[in-house]
Amino acid sequence: MTTRTSTLRRALTGLAVAGLVLGGPGPAHAKPHRTPWHVTIVAAKTTVTLGKKVHLTGKVAKSAAGGLVRLYERASADRPWRYQRNALVHRDGHYTTFDKPTVNSPRQYRVVMPADKHHKKGASAVVDVDVFRWTSLMNFPAVNQSYLDPVASVEIDAVSYPSSLEAVIYHDPDSPTTQSVEFNVSRECTRFRGTFGLADDSETGSKATVTALADGTPWFSQQFGLGQSASGAEAFATTPAPLKLRFETSSDVTGADGLGAVGEPEVFCER
Secondary structure (H helix, E strand, C coil), X not given: CHHXXXXXXXXXXXXXXXXXXXXXXXXXXXXXXXXXXXXXXXXXXXXEEXXXXXXXXXXXXXXXXXXXXXXXXXXXXXXXXXXXXXXXXXXXCXXXXXXXXXXXXXEEEEEEECCCCCEECEECCCEEEEEEEEEEHHHCCEEEEEEEEEEEEEEECCEEEEEEEEEXXXXXXXXXXXXXXXXXXXXXXXXXXXXXXXXXXCCCCCEEEEEEEECCEEEEEEEEECCXXXXXXXXXXXXXXXXXXXXXXXXXXXXXXXXXXXXXXXXXXXX
């Protein structure tokens, strides 16, 4: 009886030891579950002018204070992310950072908080920023040109404007009464700036009307005499941005050639 009892004890002890070996460490030794950092990001402006900074802010948990988030940038969703810089996480969990684009094209940004012993790596959502620049309208192809010519410069009220447009008038039966030109801006431009007026080459007593259109919709039209002009910037009301910009001039006084002009026309574009 004693021998059987001893044998049974040894068997049970062996099973218990085997169970510990096979089962591994108990729950008290399990690794803690790590969740990813929660990271936010906000762009101060979603449209910026080339040469200006893109300011970005966001927040991580307070426990990330003293750590560094990493800012990444890419040109589009099908391009790889590129590291830009680190930003310090402050005591309240906030961070601030920036980027300064070098080309006028769309950008995407996100920030990443690296993993630590309590958290997995966390990434923010993606923010989109449009980058525009002012560029000469003459950098775009001119089409359907009819006696409204690109010129190296034009004088309007004794002010010289480079890279401009000026009407040309020929006195023959086949010459048009209205001069015009169009530019293909390919829906890349949202604003215009320049000076409309009567070129100083015009005859004394002449007048001309200058009109500007975006995809056939007029957004400027005014008559000018010598020494008169109108300068300013215009945001196109069309959505999406216009495909074509058209400019027209007409001499309004019989026997006195009025040469309508557009001085240094520029457009605000993302290419």
